Amino acid sequence: MAIRDAERQRRRRLRAVIGSLLLSFVLIGSAGAQTASPEPALEGEAYSVAEDAYKAFSQGDFQKAAASARTSVTLRPDILRLRLLLIDSLVAAGNLAAAEQATSAALDTFSANPELQGRQASIRQRLAQQPAGEGYKALERGDPKAAIRAARKAVEYGPDVMSYRLLLLAAQLADNSLAGAAETASEAIKLDPGNYVPVVWRAYVYQKLGNRTLALADFNAALAKPDLTDTEKKNIRLIAADAALASGDFRAVQSLLQDYSKTDPMVVTRIGDADAVAEGKATLKGDGKAMPMPVQDCRDTPYGSVCSLQAPPVQSVATPIDKKAEGMEAASKAFEAARAKNYGEAITEAKKAIEDTPELASTRLLLINLQLSAGRPAEAEATATKAIADGLATPEIYAQRGFARSRIQNERGAMSDWETALKGGLPSDQVRTVRLALVDMALKVRDPARALRALPRTGLDYEFTIRRAYAYQALARKEDALRDFQSAERLAGTNVQRDGAIQAQINTLLELDRKPEARAIFDAAIARGQLRSIREADLAYVAVAVGNDSVALQLFDRAKAHGALPPRATIDAGYTAMRQFQNPKAIAYLKEGIDAKADGRINIDDQKLFETRRTVADLTRVWGVNSSISYGKVGSAPNPFLTINSPASTYTSQLGTELYYRPEEFGNRNGALFEVFGRMFETLYDEAGGPTGLRSTQGMVGARWKPFSEHNLVLEVDKLFKLGDAARDDTLLRAAYSYTVGTDLRAIDTHWPTWYIYTEVDRFFEKTQLIGLFEGRFGHSFRLDPISTNLVFFPHAVIAASYDDSFAIHDAYSAGLGGSIRYWFGETKYVAPPSYWELTLQYRFRLAGDKRAEGIFAQTSINY
Structure with missing residues (x-):
């Protein structure tokens, strides 16, 4: 607060x-x-x-x-x-x-007040930012009409901002609203007459509308703008050349590009087409509307958003007229051999075709495809690289080189090639495959931002939507990922796709710590008969993650019955069965996991194996014996059950033995325990000369309950009956709590921190008495491997407190040092050592209260 x-x-x-x-x-x-x-x-x-x-x-x-x-x-x-x-x-x-x-x-x-006008401009600029952002998002999700509405609102608030006009233009182009786009471009030109970008965009729109005259006028106007950089001039000329090629005007292309090297990758294809037509080797066909779209690049600067245009990579649009017969024949033979899957012969013939028609990109592409089909990606990559160097770069060649590079683990090079192919007007039947490959590679190399950029702006189907979801997930945009996983579920065309999207939703909700929602989706899907395409063992893990152990165990059992339970899952199935209180099944699964470790079918470390064997030991325990002999001052030992009339500061020695039974059906419910027992206690030695031996024998029967699996709270009711005349009849209610760290044996570590705290409260009723005990031990355990790997030495500091209202001084507090030796025994292949013998020796110094707090305390015990 x-x-x-x-x-x-x-x-x-x-x-x-x-x-x-x-x-x-x-x-x-x-x-x-x-x-x-x-x-x-x-x-x-x-x-x-x-x-x-x-x-x-x-x-x-x-x-x-x-x-x-x-x-x-x-x-x-x-x-x-x-x-x-x-x-x-x-x-x-x-x-x-x-x-x-x-x-x-x-x-x-x-x-006309300048202060008010300045404030109005600033306010409207800020108001425009929200609809502009909405417009970009609408374009990204493939909703151009929503993008148009948002962009118009941004323009309304910021009529002087060029980037908002260009956003509206992009939205209209995405919506194929060419007349509106032309109008928007004209308004943008009026806004900034010195900016070439809207002029070129209007030229592009006019070209798409089939008005070559107006398009040519705008291209010329753009080139006439003052202060253009060399890069800007080159891109305008390349874009204008694309329009000329689309219109069959090869002379305009030669004129536009005559000042640039014919080996320039951005020039070679365009000038090559124009020259081939000029030499009568090819023809150009088209109505002028099929020119590729320029690529717009906007960046933020201290003066606002600044946009530029770039010419896209293109493929040849000229149709050859005079092809060498030998080259065509060799290419035909290559196709025939490829159909027969005789790739060696096909590759040989394709190389002959290249020798006869080196100017054709199609023969290069044929050879690349054959080399990929023959499993020779390195050769395919080299062939594609040479074709590009020879000036025969096409989007298809870039795409295929990308696939070749992906196979030789050149992931970055592959992505770069695919991006070039997509920008260059790749045939529509290949665009989808290349985009998917690019997105998958970007996700593989953990570049989710690049994956998002590669996704299409419109028409997102299941494949693209779920990939976008995974990209958002990698960017930690989990809410966006969840939204797309939900959309992918709706778009799914198969059960496998739908189930994958549902599983992804569940996993994302778990990552968001929204387990109840994940559980609800899982349970509803199971009730509808969904998720069946997921392997039963894998689905069982999903059930465990959402907390539905009942379904998880059914799935583990089903996988085992079908012979489809992986060895790694047997231990997890065992713990799931344990949480469902099906102990015999849990034991069987855990033993199977132990066997799998022994056979080398699973790889778990020795500590994990030991913990599994410890669980088997706990689940198989039905009865046990605890026996101890303790030595210390009256009222200081952790045994409140004996009736001792000696002074509190005198030493006594006591023997205690317990036999307990844990019902197999309900005694162990995932660590929540119920046991009945019988005890006998006897004083062996009393420094003050009090009763010992049979006279002090105290009998007891009772039951105890540990209600929680994760917390070691024990509630107990006892009936005391005297076996010796110095004992007593009474009724006892008892509550105890302990917390331990490192008290069990370890399989890998040779030493480890160890500590525990223990406290209990006891209430006797016939002879009214209230007792409280507390003890804490803090130290470090050492496994004495030279003697035995099951022998552990535990030096420690101890603090203790006791309260007993039957003594003159009720409370006593002490601290001291001590050590314990514990030897574990009784282990088998499947069971970690369930029994131990322990010897403890301490000396405690009184801190406050009664003198019974100080002195020697010793105990030897056996837990069997």
Whole structure:
């Protein structure tokens, strides 16, 4: 609470500082305005309300400042500084729409005021940012009509911002609204007559509309713009050349590109087509509408968003006329051999075709495809690289080189080639395959941002939607990923696709710590008969993750019955059965896992194996014996059951033995235990000469219950009956709690930290008595491997406290040092050693309370 209060105070101070700064600007602006044109003085109610507004503004309470300023404006609409205060208060409060309305209203009164105009421009620019962002998102998800609506709103708020006009243009092109796009481009040209980008876009639109004359005029106008860089000029010429090729105007292409090297990858295909037509070796066909779309690149600068255009990589559009017969015959033979899967002969013939027609990209592509089919990706990569170097670069060649590079683990090179192919007008029947390959590779190399860029802007089906979801997931945008996984489920065309999307939703919800929602989706899918395409063992793990152990165990059992349970899953199936209280099945699964480890079918470390064997030991335990002999002062030993009448500071030695039974059917429910027992205690030695031997023998029967699996709380009821005349008949209620770390044997570590705390409260009823005990031991365990790997030495510090209202001094507190030796025994292949013998020796120093707290304490015990 204190932290939250401090944070609120910090935020209030920050708002106050910001408010003071903004107020300073208001006052400075007002002062300037008054110098130019003095305003009437405020008085009366208008003065009081305005003073409240300025005060609230300076304190960071912008909502109150806006309310008071609005009242002051109502009272004195002729005061400019009150209008400015209202506008600035609304802006500071985040109410931009109201601020824009207040600015427009103020301009009605103070027309052409530069301060108001400046504020209006700033406010509208901020208002435009939201619909602009929505427009980009709509384009990304393939909704051009929504993008158009959002872009128009952005243009309305920011009519002078070129990037909003270009956003609207892109949306209209995506919607194939060419007439609207031409109009938008014209408006953008008026907005910034010196910018070549909207001029080229309008030329592109005119070309798509079939108006070559207007398109040519705009291309020429763009090239005539002053201050163009060499890169900008080159890209305009390349784009204009694409339009000329689409119109069959090879001379225009030669004229546009004559100043550039014919080996330039961006020039070679375009000039090659034009030259082939000029030499009568090829023809150009088309109505001018099929030119490839330019690529727009926008970047943020301190002066706003700046956009440029780039020419896309292209493929040849010329149709050869005179082809060498030998080359065609060799290519035909290559195709025939490929159909017969005789790739060696096919590759030989394809190479002959290249020798006869080296100028044809198609023969190069044929050889690349054959080399890929023959499993020779390195050769295919070399062939493609040479074709590109020879000036025969086509989108298909780039695409196939990408596939070759992917097979030789050149992932970055593959992605670069695929991106080039997609930008260059790859045939539509190949676009989908290349995009999917690019996205998958980007996800593989953990470049999810690149994967997102590769996704199409429209028409996202299941394959693209689920990949976008995985990209969002990799970017930790889990809510976006969840949304797309849900969309993928709706778009799924097969059970496998649907089940994969549902499983991904469940996993994402688990990552978001929304386990109840994940459980609800899983349970509903199971009830509808879904998720059956997922392997039973894998689906069992999903069930475990959402907390449905009942279904998980059914799936593990089904997988085992079908012979499809992986060895790694046997141990997990065992623990699932244990949580379902099916102990015999749990034991069988765990033993199978232990066998799998022994046979080398699973790879788990020795500690995991030991813990599995320990679980088997716990599940198979039905009865046991605990016996101990302790030595210490009366009231200090952790045994409150004996009746000893000696002074509290005298030493005694006691023997205690317990035989307990744990019912097989319900005694162990996933670590929640129930046991019945019989005990016998006897005093062996009493320094004060009190009763010993048979006279002190105390009998006891009872039951105990550990209700929680994860917490070691034990509740117990006992009936005491005397076997010796110094014992007693009584009824006891007992509660004990312990927390332990490192008290079990370990299989890998040779030493480890160890500590535990133990506390109990005992209430006797016939002879009213209340006892409380606490003990903590803190130290480090060492496995004495030179003697035995089952022998552990535990030096430790001890703190102890006891309360007994039957003594004159009820409480006693002590601390000391000690050590324990514990030897574990009784292990088998499947069972970790279930029994141990232990010897403990301590010396305790009294801290407070009775003297019984100090002295020697020793105990030897056996747990069998």
